[in-house]
Amino acid sequence: MTGIPCALMRGGTSKGGIFLASDLPADEAARDDLLLRIMGSPDLRQIDGLGGAHPLTSKVGVVSLSEDGDADIDYLFLQVAVDRPVVSTSQTCGNILAAVAPFAIERGLVPALEGCTVVRVRMVNTGTIAALTVRTPGGAVTYQGDAEISGVPGTAAPIEVALDPAAGALLPTGNAVDRIAGVDATLIDNGMASVLVRAEDLGLTGGEIPANLEGDPEVVRRIAEIRAAAFPLMGIAGTPETTTTPKIVLLSPPADGGTLRTRSFIPYRVHEAIGVLGAASVAAGARLAGTVATGLAQLPADDAPLRIEHPTGFLDLYVDPFPGDPSRVGESRVVRTARMIMDGKVHPRH
Structure with a gap:
């Protein structure tokens, strides 16, 4: 003992x-x-x-x-x-x-x-x-x-x-948007392999509480379908049953003055907030042109952080542009x- x-x-x-x-x-x-x-x-x-x-x-x-x-x-x-x-x-x-x-x-x-x-x-x-x-x-x-x-x-x-x-490709498929499991999605990895999906494309507002999302069999089924479809496209080792990535993040317009509102599946439960690296991937998606976040995000002034709204508040972080390459992002910074x-x-x- x-x-x-x-x-x-x-x-x-x-x-x-x-x-x-x-x-x-x-x-x-x-x-x-x-x-x-x-x-x-x-x-x-x-x-x-x-x-x-x-x-x-x-x-x-x-x-x-x-x-x-x-x-x-x-x-x-x-x-x-x-x-x-x-x-x-x-x-x-x-x-x-x-x-x-x-x-x-x-x-x-x-x-x-x-x-x-x-x-x-x-x-x-x-x-x-x-x-x-x-x-x-x-x-x-x-x-x-x-x-x-x-x-x-x-x-x-x-x-x-x-x-x-991130050491690997920011957009693993090379595309800002891919059509998978019947929805438009941005497959992105700025530290956390994530699939960004518009909440409205699943018939949701994006403001649902985590327990209601987890308790909706149709939402759970669709999230599983999207994740399974994204898995091979992102080159993730293992199987969807044995790994915890990619995360599926539902995006909607901000509700409280932020950049985007999120609901993040991790991968089966819904995060009560959002992970740091998941937020970094969402923020990178907001910074790039032509992603599913385009048209939803309210981007701040250049010297202000991106505010990622989540079920219990928000997470502020900075995502720097990558010099000379608009398809990439530079350093990400956050306070924890x-x-x-x-x-x-x-x-x-x-």
């Missing part, structure tokens, strides 16, 4: 267990079996583990020193299914990304500087690199501050996240917060 070192952390609008790679089995099958038992899956309540009975609270980040000269640490994201014995590496997570940078400082992988510390993170799932600026007054991480993000109560210290342009909830040892189910 020695337990396994673990930090339970909130990152953005997600929550999960953060581990050093050295504290987990090197064998992937053994690692995944252990994580299922730690999180309490498969079980709808995850009553015997750390998981919170929702995909947003059944996440894991694995951290190690990076051998990449452009990064300080490597971050592997694992999505632990709630009701199935599945651990997926098919995507990364920009919310848990916000947690692994302060974790790395707390664990001594990155030395803290006075005031602020920049942590360069290589996201192992995608190969993309992000630079996170963490508040470290007195040479120690602080989680206290006045930054607010929608979907999280209270305030915390801001963590600025700067995402390098994170908090250490528990730091100790977890005892997995036997």
Whole structure:
């Protein structure tokens, strides 16, 4: 009963267990079996583990020193299914990304500087690199501050996240719009493989609450059809049943002064907010000409962020143009917060 070192952390609008790679089995099958038992899956309540009975609270980040000269640490994201014995590496997570940078400082992988510390993170799932600026007054991480993000109560210290342009093609098919499963869709990947669809094309307003979308059998069926049709076109490894990408994002005109309103399927439940990288892909779609977002988006002035509306508020982020190439985008930047909830040892189910 020695337990396994673990930090339970909130990152953005997600929550999960953060581990050093050295504290987990090197064998992937053994690692995944252990994580299922730690999180309490498969079980709808995850009553015997750390998981919170929702995909947003059944996440894991694995951290190690990076051998990449452009990064300080490597971050592997694992999505632990709630009701199935599945651990997926098919995507990364920009919310848990916000947690692994302060974790790395707390664990001594990155030395803290006075005031602020920049942590360069290589996201192992995608190969993309992000630079996170963490508040470290007195040479120690602080989680206290006045930054607010929608979907999280209270305030915390801001963590600025700067995402390098995605390593792969922004538009995997090369088209701004593809006709799939009977609807127009923009297949895009600015950090998160996503399929953008106009809500009105599915007979929806785009303002529906997540529970109503999840509870509508026809919506669920159509989303599954669109996802299955997009899967081979985006060159995603695996099968739709074993991977969590692509995400289907329903778009509609903004309702509260933002750029676009969204409802994001992740991939079966509907996000109560929107993932950081999913928002970055939506924002990139809004910036490009001729996508399904064209005509829906209310673009801000050049020096203002794009405000992506979601069920519990909004997410502001900047997406830079790519010099000399209007079919690409440059760096994406967003402010997140994170908090250490528990730091100790977890005892997995036997």
